Amino acid sequence: MRELTPRQREIVLLIQEAIRNNGIPPTRAEIAGALKFRSVNAAEQHLRALERKGAIELLRGTSRGIRLKDAFREGSLRTMPGLPLVGRVAAGEPILAEEHIEARHRIDLDLFEAPPHFLLRVHGMSMKDAGILDGDLVAVHRTSEIRNRQIIVARLEDEVTVKRYRQEGHRVWLMPANAEFDPIEIDLREQQFTIEGVVVGVVRDSMRSR
Amino acid sequence: MRELTPRQREIVLLIQEAIRNNGIPPTRAEIAGALKFRSVNAAEQHLRALERKGAIELLRGTSRGIRLKDAFREGSLRTMPGLPLVGRVAAGEPILAEEHIEARHRIDLDLFEAPPHFLLRVHGMSMKDAGILDGDLVAVHRTSEIRNRQIIVARLEDEVTVKRYRQEGHRVWLMPANAEFDPIEIDLREQQFTIEGVVVGVVRDSMRSR
DNA sequence: ATACATACTGATAATATATACACATACGGT
DNA sequence: ACCGTATGTGTATATATTATCAGTATGTAT
Numbered sequence A, B: 001m002r003e004l005t006p007r008q009r010e011i012v013l014l015i016q017e018a019i020r021n022n023g024i025p026p027t028r029a030e031i032a033g034a035l036k037f038r039s040v041n042a043a044e045q046h047l048r049a050l051e052r053k054g055a056i057e058l059l060r061g062t063s064r065g066i067r068l069k070d071a072f073r074e075g076s077l078r079t080m081p082g083l084p085l086v087g088r089v090a091a092g093e094p095i096l097a098e099e100h101i102e103a104r105h106r107i108d109l110d111l112f113e114a115p116p117h118f119l120l121r122v123h124g125m126s127m128k129d130a131g132i133l134d135g136d137l138v139a140v141h142r143t144s145e146i147r148n149r150q151i152i153v154a155r156l157e158d159e160v161t162v163k164r165y166r167q168e169g170h171r172v173w174l175m176p177a178n179a180e181f182d183p184i185e186i187d188l189r190e191q192q193f194t195i196e197g198v199v200v201g202v203v204r205d206s207m208r209s210r
Numbered sequence C: 001a002t003a004c005a006t007a008c009t010g011a012t013a014a015t016a017t018a019t020a021c022a023c024a025t026a027c028g029g030t
Numbered sequence D: 001a002c003c004g005t006a007t008g009t010g011t012a013t014a015t016a017t018t019a020t021c022a023g024t025a026t027g028t029a030t
Helices: A006-022 A028-034 A040-052 B006-022 B028-034 B040-052
Strands: A056-058 A066-068 A083-086 A101-105 A118-121 A137-141 A151-156 A159-168 A171-175 A184-187 A193-205 B056-058 B066-068 B083-086 B101-105 B118-121 B137-141 B151-156 B159-168 B171-175 B184-187 B193-205
Touching (some): B006 B028, B006 B040, B006 B066, B137 B151
Parallel strands (some): B083 B118
Antiparallel strands (some): A056 A066, A151 A193, A193 B193, B056 B066, B159 B171, B171 B184
16 A cells, blocks of 8 residues: 555544544545635545545445545544454364454553453463452463563463463473462473463453352 | 433444444434335434434534434443543542542443443452452442442541451441451441442453562 | 646536425323 | 324425536656
8 A cells, every 4th residue: 555645644634533523524525624625626536545545445425435444543442343352262273263252342452561462261260369260351462472470371282271481491381370270381392382472461340250 | 311212222223333334324314224214204303302312412414413422322432531540549538539530441341240430449468369469450330239248349437448248237347358357347336438339340450560 | 758646726417415394103191 | 181202104405415527737757
């Protein structure tokens, strides 16, 4: 997609503003008015150019039929479908496969230190002492760069698990936060496991989960 | 604001859907078409009724000039300033006083069983075994109707505290979820305390809080 | 030198849309 | 019995809006 010209960016800004303020996109006449065009056709031509460049989509024969394409839409949160909530994950399938997505929830990303990419429902009490209970949702930031003592989401023989990470050389321990559970030891030279991400937050529906 | 009729709710739903799918509100004709009205005026009348009830705002002389009022806007997230985050509460002041509001955070309300009215930062580890750690945010639904064993936010001699509720006759215990803390006993005939609400959820920024 | 995108003015036709008016039925409250 | 609200049908019209045609001027790449 080619770059937008400054004037075209102004038009996009104007459309965003109209949607934010009035809930509806502007008409050609309103665009012309705002930018002091004497001709509505100037607005029309700009819209056509923006459509060619893929910034907007024009619905023909429709009043105010201007649709901002994703990249030009405002406020990530505002338009984002929301973080996918991943439930049980079937063996051999990617964690974010559509089948696993139970719902989507919108949450201010700045509630967390690092932006989460998805939510995962936790089963079992193995992380109880870390304040993660059965049924809780953990907010997960997808990354493979993790440090010791971080709580991570890992994949181990097709099971998804949430544990505290500890590595020494080629040996990795997945540490539960509950005395009733045993650590899982992994030898990186023999076994393979995948790190899906790091837990950046927890969301609990207190009344439902207990 | 009076309740909406089922038919009126359908109209609101339709408007939400149109905005979600097309980015623009529907015309009267589109509403009539979708609901199989033979007359566009049926749609007009519904819109007028919805405007009277405060669900929408109609921009006169404007095509697609339908604006959903906050409470009826989708996601509520989109427009809501967000749940107020309450930090330390000063003695003698209402919990939601402006001075206590550290920030506002937008969260899908349907993440929780009951809609939260505000977030409160928890200090201390007294609810550790209930998975509520120091620095966590609890989502609070303001109500005075609470049942035994629910985790509540109470006010006791100008201190705001989160504890599990237990009542027998005129005696109330505020139970910590941590063996290192003692229950607080209250005699309703002598002491007075205020119930600020019930905890409906927990939100934790894992990386910041530890 | 010529083609092509940008950035407009100005006018007009076609149609999309809002809105008013007349009328009908059903239902709940007074 | 009467009124107001909800839920429609049907017709008509003013106007809001899209869309097209005919130009002008400027810069940039070929």
